[in-house]
Amino acid sequence: MKILIFLWIVIICYLSFLFSPPAAGFIGESSRIVFFHVPVAWLTVLSFLVAMIQAIRFLKTRDPIYDLKSAVACRQGFLFAILATVTGSVFARVMWQSFWNWDPRETSITVLLFIYAAYLVLRASIEDPQRRAVLSSVYATFSFVPALFLIFIVPRVYYSLHPDTLINVQGKIQMYGRILFTFLFSLGGFTALYFWMYTLECRIEKLLYRKEGYYD
Amino acid sequence: MNMEIKKSPLHHEIYVVFIKDVKSELRTKVAANAILLFALTTLFLISYVIGPYRIASADQPYILSAWLWVIFFFSAMSGLSRVFVKEEETNTSIALQLAARPEAVFLGKFFFNLVLMLGIALVITPLYVILMEFPIRSVYNFGLIIFLGLIGMTTGVTIIGAIVAKASMKGTLFPILSFPIIIPLLLAVIEGTSMTARSASFAQTMQLTSVIIAFTGAMFVLSLLLFEKVWLE
Numbered sequence: 001m002k003i004l005i006f007l008w009i010v011i012i013c014y015l016s017f018l019f020s021p022p023a024a025g026f027i028g029e030s031s032r033i034v035f036f037h038v039p040v041a042w043l044t045v046l047s048f049l050v051a052m053i054q055a056i057r058f059l060k061t062r063d064p065i066y067d068l069k070s071a072v073a074c075r076q077g078f079l080f081a082i083l084a085t086v087t088g089s090v091f092a093r094v095m096w097q098s099f100w101n102w103d104p105r106e107t108s109i110t111v112l113l114f115i116y117a118a119y120l121v122l123r124a125s126i127e128d129p130q131r132r133a134v135l136s137s138v139y140a141t142f143s144f145v146p147a148l149f150l151i152f153i154v155p156r157v158y159y160s161l162h163p164d165t166l167i168n169v170q171g172k173i174q175m176y177g178r179i180l181f182t183f184l185f186s187l188g189g190f191t192a193l194y195f196w197m198y199t200l201e202c203r204i205e206k207l208l209y210r211k212e213g214y215y216d
Numbered sequence: 217m218n219m220e221i222k223k224s225p226l227h228h229e230i231y232v233v234f235i236k237d238v239k240s241e242l243r244t245k246v247a248a249n250a251i252l253l254f255a256l257t258t259l260f261l262i263s264y265v266i267g268p269y270r271i272a273s274a275d276q277p278y279i280l281s282a283w284l285w286v287i288f289f290f291s292a293m294s295g296l297s298r299v300f301v302k303e304e305e306t307n308t309s310i311a312l313q314l315a316a317r318p319e320a321v322f323l324g325k326f327f328f329n330l331v332l333m334l335g336i337a338l339v340i341t342p343l344y345v346i347l348m349e350f351p352i353r354s355v356y357n358f359g360l361i362i363f364l365g366l367i368g369m370t371t372g373v374t375i376i377g378a379i380v381a382k383a384s385m386k387g388t389l390f391p392i393l394s395f396p397i398i399i400p401l402l403l404a405v406i407e408g409t410s411m412t413a414r415s416a417s418f419a420q421t422m423q424l425t426s427v428i429i430a431f432t433g434a435m436f437v438l439s440l441l442l443f444e445k446v447w448l449e
Contacts, residue, residue, distance in 0.1 A: 114396035149400040
């Protein structure tokens, strides 16, 4: 599995730097960052959804395994959020001569970063495992309200310099040929990488829990 | 003999929890004084150092509305978790769990926080407008935005207060957890407040008002659903 994903990532690197042409309307080769920035941003949102769903499952069943999965998703989501912010900022510098300008998308990713960070601080500040699980699950579920507004409503209501996403207001795909192929290939590769990372860390956490005697 | 336990209606329970909190607050006045003094100190600093004349009049709407909400946000952070923290500190939360339904506790404490915030705003807002010469074009729009913004802020922050009361480092944790939750609300509210200083038209304010109401509604419903989990933990 991991060899397959490794090869997949290698092919993504080859495709994005050598196979795909630079997109029109962007300065120099800057458009190539889309093959890395967008998948990482997508994973930020995906881990957020995973964390929320697992938190709700925990609140329904009170099975500590779901809380553990929710925490893993949040930790990884935090990592992806940082990567998305940095790659986005680099692109903004090349395209618009400024690392940071509070574009609606930049605002959204910052708040997501804050939410992830707040969740991790909350977890760290509660000693009792049962109580930690309940309170952090409630927080993960409650933070769905601002996330929903920031990810889906704000970037579509306010004017943004950010290039249109794949699913844009007109509902059209604005990538063609080699670029689209590379993009989808990369999106798939990163998603596979995410699921590998996620299941791996869940397994590690489960073993640690068993060893410490918190979990069955 | 009928042993069935009679349940009082929900609105009555809410009212009783609310009155209980008002009475216990009137004994010490910790929360009200903390919030009010924090707000007054900040207002004093801003007014003394900057005053109304050091800002170009074109920038006034933006800068002054951002500051007003900075004052409101951090004052709220200094006192609104008190309703739950005090129950944990005095170990009265278990008695309250037995005495009232979770929804009644949440709503009672929510209304208490709301009354507290609105009361503070009633003192601070006129003072701020006078001292900083906030150029309001439409008093009604201004009042409406402030009112809705405070309702929204209290809604989002009340359940966070309940979470924080069960954790350690309560004082630091409260703003850290609250900030990301109500950022979208604060952005809309600050935008709305500055708009009331730029134009008197209600149509533009209306658009932001609907965003604020939708956001508040979503937080309110989710709080009601989730509060029981936190409270009975």
